[in-house]
Amino acid sequence: MTGTTYSTEIMSSSGKTVRDMSDGGVVINYRPSLVNPPASKRYYFYLMAPALILLALITLYPFFWLIYMSLHKVDLGGSGDTWNDFKNWTRLARDMKFLGGWWLLAKYSFYCMLFEVLLGIMIAVILDNSRFEKVLVTIFLMPMMMAPVIAGLVWYYLYNSTFGWYHWIMQSLGILGDKSILGDVSTAMTAVVLVDVWQWTPLIVLITLAGLKRVPRDQLEANMVDGAGAIRNFFQITLPNTYPFLLIAILLRFMDNFRFIDALMVLTGGGPANSTKILPTYLFDVSFVFFKLGRGAAIALTLLIVTIILGMILVKVFQSPSASTSQGGE
């Protein structure tokens, strides 16, 4: 190998060594061992090749295939795909279920996020000062481990109008008339949101707790000396310090709302009267109920583009200095 690659590699590796030494030790006059010649980059490329090739085969190739499909009338029967002058795309502009699907997805995500974040922060703050933090956190983890489709089925049972306990509770409290929870347009959306809140608020709690542990005590105390009470302290010190954690939590949950529709499919399947037909469920219907795969591909691409944009934002947050303080560990 040439001298240049040699030195850059040592530089980067020693750079890592210095960064990871928490006791502040600095490596000066760093010299590589001469027993083994420095590895060529080729060695590392060989090591990463199998994973990257496999990943390309199962993600990149389908992605290009998706673009191809969105431009054709896809026929699974065998008579071949035919070009259809962007019809899959132009139709989307007039497809009310498509446009409504985006609106409902936005609404659904917004409500999930609102409840989960508010509830998550409150629980996290309470737990942070609680003696029973360990036990309670362990219990709160349980919903996240449950398969979303099972969660959907259990809640479907709880919501049932003739023998569901939650339906009974709400009726007994006088909140609900004789309505069926999942069968009524006015309550169905809230009902599916609640299932998501049940399952995923704990994740927000965990992330916020991790953030709360990193709020600098001295800042809190200094602020108190300046006369701040508990509430002012929360908004002036605690919240700004946990903000990067919250942002990560929100973005992750946002993307998961796009990714998973398991529970929703069991609970309402998009009904009643399409009031919970968020875009991914509509995409499922178009592609795997009606098997209009060309149109499905066009819808899938719009969904993917939005997800990629969200992903870009998320990666930016990951790499921003405020979030990377959390990366360093103890």
Add this chain to the structure above:
Amino acid sequence: MASHEVVQYRSTIRSAINVFTFVFLMVFLIWTVLPFIIMFVSSFKNLLEAFNLPEKGDWASVISVFFDFEPTAIHYRELFTERNFATYFFNSIVSSGGSALISVVLGAMAAYSLSRIDFRGKNHVFFWVISTRMAPVVAVMVPLYTIFRGLDLIGTLPGLILAYTTFNLPFAIWILKGFFDNIPYAIEEAAMVDGHTRLGAFREILPLAAPGIGAFLVLCILFSWNDFLFASIIGSGGAKTLPVATRELVTPTSIQWGKIMAAGVITSVPMTFLGLLIRKYLVTGLTMGAVKE
């Protein structure tokens, strides 16, 4: 803690807040565990008992009505004798375990080398890796279904394993890269000074990474075990997994709640235990390495 000491003089407000937080926490606790309790208890009730509810507004008899039943294990037995749940259990284990193993082995190799070298376009590779992980499952399934159909992979376990690898492999690469970043390069160098080869040095640091690798293997299993969409379309027919089989107990004519609850217990209990086992790495895993506890 200082904050407590300063506020303590306002003791009435303080105790009011204490009562409020206690009640709030209790309500949240009940809200969290109640579906589990109802699922568990209902799985031991017979058809009629599962339908029992007290009169509207009759709060006093809630407990007595809820626990008024003769425990029966018939649902569990029937799932295995009449419904082939043993096969579905096996399918679930093979598909999630297979995919997790492929992802973690290949992912660890890739993550290690990505952590040790720099090259042009590395950031692009990273973004590609993480974006495949974030892609909506339904959207991925549209082209995958068409391709797998052509390859006769629909309804087979290898097909399902490959489908799960679309989200497990990027997860493993991304998260293990962060893990290897925290293992100093100096350890490998020391190993090489001792006469190990490059590959030998990699093997030297593997024990250090082993707990993390094991935990993320478990997480990969959990993600694919809990999957429903891929399994229902790509695994439909020959490779039915537990979530799909449970869903199929709901039919337009009859919904067998006892069986559904029993199947729910069978599906959830192993994952709950596995999840608690890797508790330490859970937050890191679920946040793609962005947050460490």
